[in-house]
Amino acid sequence: MRWGRAVLLAALSVSQAAYAQSAKRVSFVACPVLRDTHLPCWLADWNGETYYLGPQGDSAASFYSPQLKHRALIEATVGKGPRVCGGVPLENLSVSVMPEIDLSCSTILPAGEYESPVSPRGPGPAVRPHAPAPRPPEPQAPFVEKQFVLGFEFDSIFLARRNTNRLEEALRYARASNGRIRIETTRGASLLSDGTTIVERDAIATDRAERIVEILVDLGADRERIEHLASETPMPANGIDDPSRRRAVITVTP
């Protein structure tokens, strides 16, 4: 088992290194910029280049829009496609809104010659509601140890919709398997492209763990069957997969 895990880690390490060589990563903190196309798009300027972040979003979208009045941490891989909204597209993008206010982040550019980005909906109402997602099937035996990973924005303990869905999934599995729940949370760091490293605030791993416990108990989990471990030592930052190191791993053991 240990040998298998070591092989897996080595493989991951090799693939990440190869990925880093083949794809340019960028990590920077900058003011987001809004372009006033019919459906607005979000951009960010860094090191003389403009990057396209995504279209105006909503709580169900995979891309959560940044905010004017706040700088944002952008962590991504530079894409190869044509410019969108005047910006270089990014892949594997993580956008974190910095909590402190920065009033200099206030730029709204005119649409100019740019088209709206491709998006399922415009600035008005959607045409019709999505068909409700099918209720996930109840977990069935045989039950094995299973992990559920929640990712976080930098310096945030907020559970976005994708995380609350995952949390519900974990709880269903724990109930069905009569399993114990172990929550391991981290405090992240990010290696920026300018060589500096920024670290999440003190005690954030503890706050993440306590919030998850609080929610699970509110949803009916037995506090006695939950343990949590918060690692406040900042995760090493490598400028490659730093967003995935700001996380909570929920392990359900039947």
Add this chain to the structure above:
Amino acid sequence: MRMFDPRGRGGALLLLGSAFVFSGTLFSAGARQAAPTPDRWWSPGEQREWPELLSYPNDTSVVSILRTSKPIDVGTHPFFQPLGENGRACVTCHQPADGMSLSAATAQRQWAATGGKDPLFAMTDGANCANLKPEDPRSHSLLLERGLIRIPLPWPSKSIKGEPEIKIEVVRDPTGCNLDKTYGMNSASPTISVFRRPRPVANLRYILTVPNLFNIKTGYPVTLDAASGKRTSMNLMSDARLLTLKSQAEDAASVHLGATRKMTQAQLGQIEEFTSGLYMAATENRRVGRLDAAGATAGVQSILEGKPLLGDFIERRVFPYFEAWKSPEGTKQEKAFRASVARGEEIFMMRPFYIRDVTHLNTIIGMGNPIKRTCATCHNMQHVGIDGAPGWMDLGTNTLPWAERTDDLPLFKVTCSPKAAPHPYLGRVIHTTDPGRALITGKCVDVGAITLQQMRGLAARAPYFANGSARDLRAVVDFYDRRFEMKLTEQEKEDLTNFMGAL
């Protein structure tokens, strides 16, 4: 003549207790003045009949209340009985002529009729502060001019987990209550007084609907009601401090009615059953008559038959009533008004503008700041226009720099702890006339956040916003136009005003 038929079209409406029975519509063709209705005010303890459909005219429309619960005996029903020492009942502040709320105009009429002796003006909270001179209109100016009731809230609230993130100081105290030695922040029971409009007690099937297990604005599950074991909508009160009809009724009996004994479970059940079965909307307009005529489908029946679903869709609009009025029938004047209402609905649903710096909308839920959307983004629940999410947000009606510049409301300076994240748009020092939800959670991010109100029967219950800062519907439109730089034309403002008045 049928006495009334709530499901009929063009049926007769009855003004109870008065000698006036109108056949067809309350506003006859060409009429500009509603008939006098001497029975508009419902006094506690009166022996009257509450019919299945109860309708009252106001300056621009008729608002009707449809009762779907079993008939009640008003003479003994706890909603109508003075349960405490001050002579008030629930109905005192939830008057049917005012869409089950209370308008400032009604308060003024009742003052004039009773010389300020009506229980409505009880000093406990019907005055700017309980220590002022009774029966002096200056002591009741916020109720008379803005329709505001004093809401005394303990500070810090027991509901706050740990230490509050915020410190509250009184900057301006025109009522004298917040610095008073008996009633204020430095009293033996530290209390903050804010002043808020009574919310309509109707269409509660919508208000109490729980669309989602999680509140997307906080990432927490919506709060569980311990008594029933059920999740709650958190949309009942402006600060979501009470979550069920029963808990609200119990609190109101104690705080507003001066009850010294707890209501019985039977009384609470009666109130819950009665209020849950009330549906309220504008049913007629002075200029065109019925709002469910000439192809339109508004009126109280629309709410009764509707479902509390998200309505922010082209194929499922929030208020899907006025499509036929885009090509209206009628006289020239009727056509003009109907077309205006239809245009107003189209603006409400479809005209994008930048919504910015609104906590709990533009913040962490993925929308971004600003977001180019429409009115229906927030006013999204079909038939009532609340935000099902739940709906508290800081729109700016009570926080500077957006709030009305006034000197009759208290002004608080709220300072957020450096250990906490700042308010996302106002920073760590905020000036507000009502800290809103933050008085319940103690959180910096909640300062100024107030739960959206429903949009039915609006014409009956001016002024608007929780602090009564918009004296009429046009002022509501003007606020949004200014706040979000909508750049509405004069015609668009009139259209939106007419549309809201037809709800």
